[in-house]
Amino acid sequence: MxxxxxxxxxxxxxxxxxxxxxxxxxxxxxxxxxxxxxxxxxIVSPSVLNAVLDKLRSDINALSARVDKLEGK
Structure with missing residues (x-):
């Protein structure tokens, strides 16, 4: 031992x-x-990470469009 x-x-x-x-x-x-x-x-797999990043990009784009609309752009 x-x-x-x-x-x-x-x-x-x-x-x-x-x-x-x-x-x-x-x-x-x-x-x-x-x-x-x-x-x-x-460790997060690359495919999961890419899916999360795609969702974040989509959410950012949607928020940006809402801000532009509120600002009359």
């Missing part, structure tokens, strides 16, 4: 005399998998 852990994710760190066990690797892989998923969940 690992005698130490990394600072940020608590991943296994072995000393030369430590017994290496599969459970340590499985635990580390689960932590890494969870961290990668959390990062992926924060």
């Amino acid at each position: 690992a005698s130490g852990q990394t600072q940020y994710y608590g991943l296994s760190q072995w000393e030369a005399a430590d017994k290496v066990e599969r459970v340590d690797f499985n635990s580390d892989n689960a932590k890494i998998d969870g961290a990668l998923k959390a990062m992926r969940d924060l």
Whole structure:
């Protein structure tokens, strides 16, 4: 079993005399998998981002037209 852990994710760190066990690797892989998923969940896909930008452009154009109408332009 690992005698130490990394600072940020608590991943296994072995000393030369430590017994290496599969459970340590499985635990580390689960932590890494969870961290990668959390990062992926924060990323917005380009298609979603483009849809949001298109909607914002449309809303801005509509507001601009309303302002122009109110100002008699």
